[in-house]
Amino acid sequence: MNPLPYLVISLAVSCFAVLHFSSPICPGTVENIYVDSTVGWMGFGFAWTTWSQYLHNITIAVNLATVELEENTTFLGSIRMLHFHKLRSTEDKTRWNINFEIKFPIQDPLPDITALILNGDYICATKENAYNSSKPVKIKVFMEYNHFTKVVDDVECGTIDYANIFQSLVLHGQTITRGSWPWLVSIFSYTGPRLGFQCGATLISNKVVITAAHCFFDRYNRQLPTEDVLLILGQHNLKRPHDQGTQIVYPLSINIHKNYRKRNTIDSDIAVVVLAELVRFTTFIRPACLWKGSESKESLVGLNGVTAGWGRDEHGNFFTELPKKAEIPVVSDETCLRSHDAFTKITSEVTFCAGWRNGTDGPCNGDSGGGLMFEREGRWTLRGVVSTSLTDRQSNLCDLKEYVVFTDVKAEIPVVSDETCLRSHDAFTKITSEVTFCAGWRNGTDGPCNGDSGGGLMFEREGRWTLRGVVSTSLTDRQSNLCDLKEYVVFTDVVSFVVWIETFLVE
Numbered sequence: 001m002n003p004l005p006y007l008v009i010s011l012a013v014s015c016f017a018v019l020h021f022s023s024p025i026c027p028g029t030v031e032n033i034y035v036d037s038t039v040g041w042m043g044f045g046f047a048w049t050t051w052s053q054y055l056h057n058i059t060i061a062v063n064l065a066t067v068e069l070e071e072n073t074t075f076l077g078s079i080r081m082l083h084f085h086k087l088r089s090t091e092d093k094t095r096w097n098i099n100f101e102i103k104f105p106i107q108d109p110l111p112d113i114t115a116l117i118l119n120g121d122y123i124c125a126t127k128e129n130a131y132n133s134s135k136p137v138k139i140k141v142f143m144e145y146n147h148f149t150k151v152v153d154d155v156e157c158g159t160i161d162y163a164n165i166f167q168s169l170v171l172h173g174q175t176i177t178r179g180s181w182p183w184l185v186s187i188f189s190y191t192g193p194r195l196g197f198q199c200g201a202t203l204i205s206n207k208v209v210i211t212a213a214h215c216f217f218d219r220y221n222r223q224l225p226t227e228d229v230l231l232i233l234g235q236h237n238l239k240r241p242h243d244q245g246t247q248i249v250y251p252l253s254i255n256i257h258k259n260y261r262k263r264n265t266i267d268s269d270i271a272v273v274v275l276a277e278l279v280r281f282t283t284f285i286r287p288a289c290l291w292k293g294s295e296s297k298e299s300l301v302g303l304n305g306v307t308a309g310w311g312r313d314e315h316g317n318f319f320t321e322l323p324k325k326a327e328i329p330v331v332s333d334e335t336c337l338r339s340h341d342a343f344t345k346i347t348s349e350v351t352f353c354a355g356w357r358n359g360t361d362g363p364c365n366g367d368s369g370g371g372l373m374f375e376r377e378g379r380w381t382l383r384g385v386v387s388t389s390l391t392d393r394q395s396n397l398c399d400l401k402e403y404v405v406f407t408d409v410k411a412e413i414p415v416v417s418d419e420t421c422l423r424s425h426d427a428f429t430k431i432t433s434e435v436t437f438c439a440g441w442r443n444g445t446d447g448p449c450n451g452d453s454g455g456g457l458m459f460e461r462e463g464r465w466t467l468r469g470v471v472s473t474s475l476t477d478r479q480s481n482l483c484d485l486k487e488y489v490v491f492t493d494v495v496s497f498v499v500w501i502e503t504f505l506v507e
Helices: 333-339 418-424 494-502
Strands: 007-010 020-022 030-034 041-049 057-066 078-087 095-103 112-118 121-125 137-146 184-191 194-203 208-211 229-233 247-249 251-256 271-275 304-309 324-331 351-354 371-376 379-389 404-408 436-439 456-461 464-474 489-493
Touching (some): 057 078, 057 095, 184 208, 194 229, 194 371, 194 379, 229 251, 229 271, 304 379, 324 351, 333 351, 418 436, 436 464, 464 494, 489 494
Parallel strands (some): 078 137
Antiparallel strands (some): 007 041, 030 041, 041 095, 057 112, 078 095, 194 208, 208 271, 229 247, 304 324, 304 371, 351 404, 371 379, 436 489, 456 464, 464 489
16 A cells, blocks of 8 residues: 555654554554553554644544454543644654554454554555454544644643644734734624624633723714624634634623723723633633733833734725734833824823834724733733724824824723622622622632732722722632632722721821
């Protein structure tokens, strides 16, 4: 049998100092290895390919010939992928290695492998699958490996699965490779029966998405109903929302910042979307990190951040089919305000400006809500949300000869409604009341925990930091027996006790 031009099957290299022998039907393809008295014999195979079009949906089938099995036998064998990774090589061609294991339905005698089939093509087989009278029972064991939908456990925020990105990352930006910006989310909304693209957004946990508040208001300044909004995770082509590997999710709640539009028409332009179901992380769907630390926005000046989205391109397209990214520098508030008088009306202490002012590079119409990311200690971290820009009078679109305004994400712990908190977990019905409120990211990392009880939740009001909440309690993680920051934290509402507190302030 002639080997396939795109695939090489090699002998699995064993590190076990135990009994082993090559499959006689597929020599150099599968090695049978005796592991121990508990596991017994298993088959180990190794393959590699240079054809990327087969990588996202690999099928492996093994035909076995065995003796009659006991009547009540339910296990007929299995195949499991052990490793699937891109090989770093100095050669021109990129190749991907595939390691797999075979569990046999019976140990004594071991079944014979009569055929190995990859993606429908026979790699090796007995001559015309000859009938074996000593082992008359034929079994086919099948495995399908779909990398688009493979759930990845223990994903660290801000990390990109470079090893498994197979394809070749707004204006004059670079087109994003699928999977190279896996926290990018698209937001759609219904207007009557029509569904249209609304904004970009950033996934920061398996439950929470950050975007701009103005994305949830229509042209008449009416807030969109939550039930008219949907989000697509892992989307690459804006025209193909049902591509394999995307997840369409719906919001449980859309939390607009309470200070939105309080001081000017665009201030505190940020919203926290709590999803109705937990997200399954894959190569193409991963969370960004949320900015931690006390660094002020002044510390960002001169640094370059990266923003991405499907916004207007240099050819005048209002949306691009594939997302693009651009790297832009942050400037000081003073530089931004001096550049144009209009910035005095659309900036504040919770915004910062960035951009090249070259007319081409940066976020534009359609990129609203997307994140401005900075790489910190090897992880991509969200610091800004695309908010607004000045308008070019001729095109009535964004003017990238001016700076772009971003909402500063740092230092915000989102407060959610009582309804959202109660819906998230039944236990909150027993530990909340009219004198408490809930807040938190529910990302497993950010928020007060054991030892923080009694600490204050502060809000900046008119330039002064003001106490509003006291850390009270949280749900408990059953494994660690510590606080569970994948759930909200309960705060005592200080406003309910101001009169009582003030009695102690009387001299």
